[in-house]
Amino acid sequence: MIVDRKQLKPEVVAYLERISYNGPIDNSVATLTALQNCHVHTIPYENLDIINRVPLSLEIPYLFDKMVTRRRGGYCFELNALFGWLLTELGFTVTNYFARFWRDETQTPPKRRHHILQVQAEGKPYLCDVGVGGIAPQSPILLSENIVHEQMDEAYQLERDSFFGWVLLERKKGEWSRLYTFTEEPQLPQDFIMTSYWCENAQGSIFVSTPMAAIRTDKGRNTIAGEEFRIFTAEGVQAFTPNTQAEYAEALRKYFGIVIHV
Structure with a gap:
């Protein structure tokens, strides 16, 4: 069912305008894909508040003010929290997960370092993520094994691991490597607060040492x-x-x- 924009909350309309989304409002895979694609092209990944020692909040009103009203960006715990809120407001069923981020790691990384979303569309689960600072899927990935998802000059697929659960692989120079792994353990919004606080303040956190930003x-x-x-x-x-x-x-x-x- 297509929803009339006049029925949406003003905040939702403002968010859609922020990401330059002008398409239909429904719960189709096409709409989900377009929303994610618009998001990664308009709201940047960035850690400038952390670098400038501005305390973060994961509360939705704060995130809305930062990224929609003030037209800033954020990192995964901010970006995916607000994108998940938008999708929920639009009628999608959204589940929050933690993930282990493997890219550039030489040892097994901690599990609770990255926030991702599982979103139901047309009766099937999709992996959605607008919170990676490097190259990552710009369209949803069907939660199914061994399907190669070609996205422009990039390619991704999911496989299963007996310990790490789902494994998102990226193809680089003809070879497949782990981008991140995750299990289907639902998380509440408050579950991300402690990890985000560590990323903001810990001496060993990559986010406190150097400015980072990325946008499609x-x-x-x-x-x-x-x-x-x-x-x-x-x-x-x-x-x-x-x-x-x-x-x-x-x-x-x-x-x-x-x-x-x-």
Whole structure:
């Protein structure tokens, strides 16, 4: 059933406008796919509040104000919390999970480091995630084994492991490697608070040491690694480091839509 936008809460309409979603409002796979794709192209992954020692909150009103009203971004615990809220408001059934994030790890990572979503659409479960700072699925992944999901020049598939549960694999240079793993243990919103607090404050957390940002674009993606901005397109990578605070603020606005005052 397609829902009239006039029946939606003003906050939901504002969120849809924030991610530039103009399609139908229903519980189809097509709508879920379009919503996720719009999200990763409009709301950036970023940890600038952590770097600047601004305390985070995972409460929905705070996240809405930050990412919709103030047009900022966030990291997985913020992004997927708010996206999950949006999907729930639109009538999808959403379940929150923790995941182990394996990319760039040389040892087994801790389980409770990444927030992901399982979303029901057309009677089937899909993995949805708008909270990865690097390359990750920009469309939902059907929760089924050994189906290769080609997404532009990327590919993903799920397999099962007797201990780690579901394994999301990414294809890199013709080889499959783990992106993250997860089990189907439902989590409540408050279950993510302690982990997020650790990520914000622990000396060993990657989030406190260097600025990070990423967003999909029509031509590729834009990222920040430390002080360096990287603009990825089919033609290659343009990398530069702003020389002044004013140049840094302008690059944030231009490439991520983030406005800061200097």
